Amino acid sequence: MSVKKTTKSAALPVTMRALQAQAFSLDGLQLVQRPVPQPRRGEILLRIRAASLNYRDLAVLTQNYYPTLATPFVPGSDACGEVVELGEGVDRWKIGDRVTPTYTQGWHDGLPTPEMRAKRTLGAPLEGVLQDYLVVPSEDVVAAPAGLTDAEASTLPIAGLTAWNALSEGGLKVGDTVLVQGTGGVALFALQFAKAAGATVIITSSSDEKLARAKALGADIGINYRTSADWPQAVKHVTGGRGVDIVVETGGSTLPQSLATVAFGGFVAVVGFVAGYEAKIGIRQLLAPMARVQGIAVGSRARFERMNHAIQIHGIKPILDRVFPLEHGAAAFNYLEGGAGHFGKVVVAL
Template sequence: MKTYEIQGGFGLDHVIASERPVPVPGPKDVLIKMRAVSLNYRDLGVIEGFYNPNLKLPLIPVSDGVGEVVALGEQASRFKIGDRVSAIFTQSWISGEPTQEGWVSTLGNPLDGLLAEYAVIREEGLVRIPEHLTDEEAAALPCAGVTAWHAIVEEGRVKAGDTVVVQGTGGVSLFALQFAKLHGANVIVTSSSNEKLERAKSLGADFGVNYSSNPDWDKAVLEHTDGRGADLIVDLGGAATLNRSLTALRVGGQISIVGILSGASVEGFNIVPAILKKARLQAINVGSRDMFEAMNRAIGQNTLRPAIDRVFPFEQAVDALHYLAKGTHFGKICIRF
């Protein structure tokens, strides 16, 4: 089968088209023929070597995708031939709290990912996908969608009338926007681009702040909420945003610590304002299969569609990764097989 591998070192130049034998499913496994994958910021972090400098190579990158079941192990019974399925990001996290061992079962690092014509996945590590979605739309869900669902619904418990801030207009942020709107929230989006802010409004955003032309976006959030602050802030910027997220938060509000787009280490973080606000800082790490299935029910019932920026053919997978690195996208970048 055709595949891509990170070979011989880190960096986009080390993502090489190659060949591997079609994998054979074990007794409880499923063989899927891939139809589409989507890219995440994390895929770049893996390829560049800053997520896991000790990663064993060669490795098939990319965690998220959708395929069709084409063969079943002799004891596999959860799916039938022809089903459209997605692999869950953390293969061993089915429900409840995650475990330490679970972190070594994530696709695309350290396990092989899905940028290959076929993949073998344990049947427990797969979910059915909402029928109304195209392959590309469904491929957008496993990491970005589930992370946003976890932040907004499972931990954020967003309810009608809440104010939610989402940062930037990438994959996680736009899913968070859509899920927060689904729950009746007032949603504020930050972006470096006025044009992207307009597009976010067409997805339901109520208010936009350009964090490039107005770095004091936290003050804009306070003004927009009559000084009260936001109930929930999905922090995706990390180093450059966490302090401001705390300023923009209401007393008793929650920050979902999700992203590291501007770095992972926050200088000058002062604990006192967090205490004075009784802030809840909740880190998020994608989510479980139960969360994925709950999200899929909500997406199905509301015929929600993920925001897809662009679809590349499999032959241009490396171009798609370069395009992701440029950061000009709005929503998800996908690759079609």
């Protein structure tokens, strides 16, 4: 008796497009043809519909993130896709479901293992999402929120979840004051989630125009970190000297300044390193305010599902800057690298 091992939607192609890095540089990106992979037991095949770019993907491409990665590789960590084939034994999903893979595969709840953090992340060292089809374990995707487009949903696995996790770890409560650094992908999600939770949000940016746009999204106070020489002092001033309850620290080397803004018992979620990896802090900066500082690494599947529920309830829409077709994937990376330009997520449609 023959056993049907997989269930698939009609007529899948044999080959597909993939944006492959042939070398560690933006110029090394090339559109190539590869075989469409096949799901094994417990896995699903996704037709990727949209992939959103992260600062991390740029760092991977320029070999500043995952030094042991070898070329060629397919970059990209965040995506939304449609389930088109089920491996044997998969009953969690059906053909046609719209899902987003989790960035740290295998991390379902609580803390991940060091092995998951080091070896199970999409877009280095695992296969990236900038290709038409991708196989993932059926346990390592979540349903895309119904109200979001594919492009919007593709922004959630890293940028959305990191912001959600940072605020969750900080114990965000109604009435808290949150400081969000910059107007990048993580920062804008943090702004939206904090406002939905009833917090006051202070946001910093190098651009007054971006600050105005952040205010239109609900930010209460904007501070230009370029023109305001002592921006931590400005934060203290606008909080009546009290400081903020939670800082979403995306700068990295700006940690000493962030610590200068925290209220007594405040929390700094160390998320990023756009200003650099090194910082020198005075121990008194931790002791005096009894500050808590925690490194954030995206988030678990359980938190992802909770975040999606909140997105649904509050009608939160991810902020998109530009959508590029896959053929112009390299231009999308170049645009992201341009830095000061974008406000919201840069997405590649497939």
